[in-house]
Amino acid sequence: MTRLIKRGAEADILLGKWRDIQAIFKVxxxxxxxxxxxxxxxxxxxxxxxxxxxxxxKDNGVRCPRLYFVNLEDSTIIMEYVKGPRLKDVSDEGNTxxxxxxxxxxxxxxxxxxxxxxxxxxxxxxxxxxxxxxxFGLSFRSNTIEDRAVDLHLVKEVLSxxxxxxxxRKYAKFLEGYKVGFGTASDETIGRVxxxxxxxxxxxxxxxx
Amino acid sequence: MAxxxxxxxxxxxxxxxxxxxxxxxxxxxxxxxxxxxxxxxxHPREASxxxxxxxxxxxxxxxxxxxxxxxxxxxxxxxAGPGLGPCLRVGAVVARSISExxxxxxxxxxxxxxxxxxxxxxxxxxxxxxxxxxGGHTAILAEKSGRWRFFGExxxxxxxxxxxxxGRFLGFGSPCGPRIEELxxxxxxxxxxxxxxxxxxxxxxxxxxxxxNLTKSERVEDVAYSLQETAFAxxxxxxxxxxxxxxxxxxxxxxxxxxxxxxGAMLDEVCTRQGVELKVTPQRYAGDCGTQIAWxxxxxxxxxxxxxxxxxxxxxxxxxxxx
Numbered sequence: 001m002t003r004l005i006k007r008g009a010e011a012d013i014l015l016g017k018w019r020d021i022q023a024i025f026k027v028x029x030x031x032x033x034x035x036x037x038x039x040x041x042x043x044x045x046x047x048x049x050x051x052x053x054x055x056x057x058k059d060n061g062v063r064c065p066r067l068y069f070v071n072l073e074d075s076t077i078i079m080e081y082v083k084g085p086r087l088k089d090v091s092d093e094g095n096t097x098x099x100x101x102x103x104x105x106x107x108x109x110x111x112x113x114x115x116x117x118x119x120x121x122x123x124x125x126x127x128x129x130x131x132x133x134x135x136f137g138l139s140f141r142s143n144t145i146e147d148r149a150v151d152l153h154l155v156k157e158v159l160s161x162x163x164x165x166x167x168x169r170k171y172a173k174f175l176e177g178y179k180v181g182f183g184t185a186s187d188e189t190i191g192r193v194x195x196x197x198x199x200x201x202x203x204x205x206x207x208x209x
Numbered sequence: 210m211a212x213x214x215x216x217x218x219x220x221x222x223x224x225x226x227x228x229x230x231x232x233x234x235x236x237x238x239x240x241x242x243x244x245x246x247x248x249x250x251x252h253p254r255e256a257s258x259x260x261x262x263x264x265x266x267x268x269x270x271x272x273x274x275x276x277x278x279x280x281x282x283x284x285x286x287x288x289a290g291p292g293l294g295p296c297l298r299v300g301a302v303v304a305r306s307i308s309e310x311x312x313x314x315x316x317x318x319x320x321x322x323x324x325x326x327x328x329x330x331x332x333x334x335x336x337x338x339x340x341x342x343x344g345g346h347t348a349i350l351a352e353k354s355g356r357w358r359f360f361g362e363x364x365x366x367x368x369x370x371x372x373x374x375x376g377r378f379l380g381f382g383s384p385c386g387p388r389i390e391e392l393x394x395x396x397x398x399x400x401x402x403x404x405x406x407x408x409x410x411x412x413x414x415x416x417x418x419x420x421x422n423l424t425k426s427e428r429v430e431d432v433a434y435s436l437q438e439t440a441f442a443x444x445x446x447x448x449x450x451x452x453x454x455x456x457x458x459x460x461x462x463x464x465x466x467x468x469x470x471x472x473g474a475m476l477d478e479v480c481t482r483q484g485v486e487l488k489v490t491p492q493r494y495a496g497d498c499g500t501q502i503a504w505x506x507x508x509x510x511x512x513x514x515x516x517x518x519x520x521x522x523x524x525x526x527x528x529x530x531x532x
Contacts, residue, residue: 007483009449033445033478035399035438042404118408122454138408154408161353199364200525 010046010137011075018068018078026050028075043075050136051077053114060112062105063132082132088121092170098124099170100177101131106151107181109133110189115140115147120158149192152178156193212283215271215307216503219300220292220320221344222251222383224260226267227499228275228282231507233330236275238493238500239267247382250373257295264303271499279311286506289317290521291345297520305515314512317519319529321346323501324490325357326508328463332488338457340448340476343464343496344369344384347411347444348526349451357526360451361409368466371413371440378421379429389433390469396434400427404439409447409454416440441472445479452483463490465497 002016002025014025028043030036051070054077058064066080092098102124109116116123117138125132142148155174160167179186211230218225218240225240243259245252272279287304290297308315324346325339338360339350347368349361366374369386376385400423403415420436452460460480466472467489480487494500509531 007453009446009453009483031442031446031478031482033475034442037399038401038404038438038442041401120408120454138406150407154410157359157408161358163354200362 010135015081022081023068024065024079024081026077026079044072046137047072047075047077050139053136053139053141054079056112057109057114057133057136060108060114062108062112063130064136065132065134082125082127082134084125084127084132086122087124087126087131090126097173097177098126098131099173102155103174103177103179104181105131105133105177106155107178107183107186110148110151111182113141113143115142115151117151119151119155145189145192146196148189149196152189152193153196212507213275213277213281214316214503214507215279215282215285216318216323216499216501216506217268217285217287217300217304218320218323218497218499218502219260219264219296219303220288220290220497221296222256223497224263224267224296224299225497225499225502226271227503228271228277229500229503229507231283233504235500236277237271237273238498239271239274240498241267244382248377248380250377250383251293253293253295256293257299260296260299264299268303279307279313282307282311282313284314284316284506284510284512286316286318286502286509287518288320288323288502289519290320290524292320292520292522294520294522297522301518301520305518308518309515315515315518316506316509316512318502318505318509319524319526320497320502321348321526322357322509322529322531323505324463324495325350325461326505327494327501328461328488328490330504331491331494332461334459334461334488336457337459337461337488338448338451338455338485339461339463340444340467341464342368342444342462342466342472344373346464346526347413349409349448350526351451351455351457352531355530357529357531359527360455361411361447364407364410364412365414366417368413368440368444369464371417371436372466374417375420375433375436379424384465386466386469389437390471392430392433393437393471394434396428396430396432398428398431398434399438400431400435402435402439404443406443406446409450411443411447413440413443437469437471441469441475444472445475448476449479449483452479452485457485459486459488461488461490463495465495467495468492 002014006013011028069078123135211232222243227238228236241263243256347363350357372386381388405412
């Protein structure tokens, strides 16, 4: 009936049928290495929060998978099957400006008080001609500059895996989109990212680089 | 012909000297560890004094055990950072003196690269995700485009510092990991603690404060148990996510905290879930030692002139180009 398509760290992603339509089953399975109490708590808390935040994101005009059903008993969310390549694996050559759109989406989320928590390029899917943001498993509500900036820092970290020139181009596009999505007060958040980097371990090089 | 390298380690509590061959053979590994009074950590000045006192003896023993003369050496590698300034300088002075007097190439080594390179050599890991857990580092790394990239790291204190600082609070001497593990093994009750994973980065400082306060009302065994369960679960979760993201097939664990039995069992389970091979650096070589530095020096082979053989107290791992 259902088929495993991805064994994540957070949950298993299964493809199956929900009332005759193809659907994704996100199942947070028990992690035996964790203390059972901690495991149960994290699983049910995250399932509920994820479902709530997907709904809120959608209400605020951010394209994410549609929710079909949430079952807290077995920590499962059943949702729309978004089929397509990950932004990580897509070339953004041409006029598509995918990183700008990614920035715009994250900006809109932040404006709605939602921090994604794991905004990697694996979590943005190109679905037809639209970009869909997935995995609200580590998302939470916040309106602080700090939390928003940590989200941007994570984007920067993921993009910096590329070569430096590519990284600069993509991140610049991302920020352009972010400013539009978030609105006028985004500069303060973008500025905070630098501060966060400096706090990293051994970030202040002894040779002043 | 195989090259012989002398590696000198003096980053923190350990002064070590080792001779290694470029064929991968460890000819000697001698070390002396500074121990502060119970309940206190590493005092940089006292530790560096310790290192200066033991340096000649350690060096002599290392060469004798390896049955080599200084003139046989192909290069001298030293741990150039990151670490405690006064301690690093002792190792650098020793390395510069030998290099200058005997005209040997001198290679500065990033301490953490030493941990990783030796771990790869001894476990046979080729392209692993690396979990580096020590007093100086807590990071999840993988090689990409010629550098070790961070796929998660601590945002504040390291896992080693968490164990040490909590241990010292209880009156133990550093390193406290084994004492905490012993206590935790006798713990029964799980107490909820701050569980902080941001993206794939971790924060342990909340657990430290929380644990200290908790000792007023709970059995210290239960606190140690809960501290380990919580902090290790965070490490495992972030590691598992990095494995899933990078799709690599090996996990290399290295650093002093790799010796913890409970963490080892948890990581074993993580690797089974992800279909990944777990490779743990043998305990003797997981902590700080000259062998790591000798091997990393042989791998890097990038020598500098003695007047440029500095130390860097603060030096990020992802700034180093690897071979």
